[in-house]
Amino acid sequence: MKKEAMLDSYMTYIQLEKNYSAHTVSNYRKDLESFFSFLESEGLSEIREVEYLHARNYVTQLYEQAFSRATVSRKISAVRSFFKYGSREFGLNEEAFKSLHHPKKRERLPQFFYEQELEMLFESVSGNDKLSQRNLALLELLYATGMRVSECTSIRIGDLDRAMNIVKVLGKGKKERYIPYGEFAREALEHYIEEARPKLMKNTDHVYLFVNSRGEPLTDRGIRYILSDCIKKAALNTAIYPHMIRHTFATHMLNNGADMRTVQELLGHAHLSSTQVYTHVTKEHLRSTYLNAHPRA
Missing domain, CATH: 1.10.443.10 (Intergrase catalytic core)
Structure with a gap:
């Protein structure tokens, strides 16, 4: 199965079964499409060949593009969640992102009205x-x-x-x-x-x-x-x-x-x-x- 078809299957899963909001689904799709573009720039056409080194290079590129820690964290979560789903449904290897360091978001207290x-x-x-x-x-x-x-x-x-x-x-x-x-x-x-x-x-x-x-x-x-x-x-x-x-x-x-x-x-x-x-x-x-x-x- 091509990665585009895997992506469509995953999007349906998080929208219908996980009940993610439309905003989250849209962001996850953009994050995963961005990751697929990165793989192509690395000369990797087959998603089953993704290894830990590719995951590290991807995160390095995100920081080079000056994304915030919160954004990097979300992008990693999107890819990690996709591979977890893919390992169950399509036999993908989720170890590359499973063992990757997940940057902690800076804790901010929720804003509220007095x-x-x-x-x-x-x-x-x-x-x-x-x-x-x-x-x-x-x-x-x-x-x-x-x-x-x-x-x-x-x-x-x-x-x-x-x-x-x-x-x-x-x-x-x-x-x-x-x-x-x-x-x-x-x-x-x-x-x-x-x-x-x-x-x-x-x-x-x-x-x-x-x-x-x-x-x-x-x-x-x-x-x-x-x-x-x-x-x-x-x-x-x-x-x-x-x-x-x-x-x-x-x-x-x-x-x-x-x-x-x-x-x-x-x-x-x-x-x-x-x-x-x-x-x-x-x-x-x-x-x-x-x-x-x-x-x-």
Whole structure:
């Protein structure tokens, strides 16, 4: 089988079975196509002939091209994951990249909103028009649940248990989980579903919860645009990305006494280590508050 066919098979696997986001799938394809181009420049036409030396040369070239450690790490992950899949499906030898040193990414604490900033963000979407009602429901649900944006865009009306205030989401690896949401989110959702959504739907007919101004299902890009617009209206001097709401949810939960396992389950993290990064955020918050408040700090 040619490497192009192997690539197509792998892309289908990570998209359908691993449930990777469209953004991740696109990046992995570009990374692997770039790696294939490197092999051709090395005069290697057969992917089964890849050895450790080729892997080392590839990484050296990435650093020579001045990619960041995070980007190099992602590119190695893409190729390593491809070879792992290929060893199982096509008999490829995965040892070349399996034994390769994986550069550690510089740890950065997740950015989050303080509660006062979040209130300003909510105030920016107050209004009785249909788009304001949708934006408030979207913002309230994201903050109430900490769900990923990709999970939010796939929610259907039937995924909401409006009597129990619980939403079913489809996470990574197609794993379902149920997340409760509070009274603020419930009220915003009810207004949106009963009043705003029917007006936005116009002549369209589908079951997705959040829709754009034309009544079509809201996309990841659409949510980014909405949140950026909220930041401008709130006059907050910060950039925003959708995951910031998720970081804010986790940080506020831990700051207010939630235990780590509960937050892990709500976020849909497979490993506790993914959730533990937020303990560093809360410790830094405590330290900063102490230094600013204690007279002899």
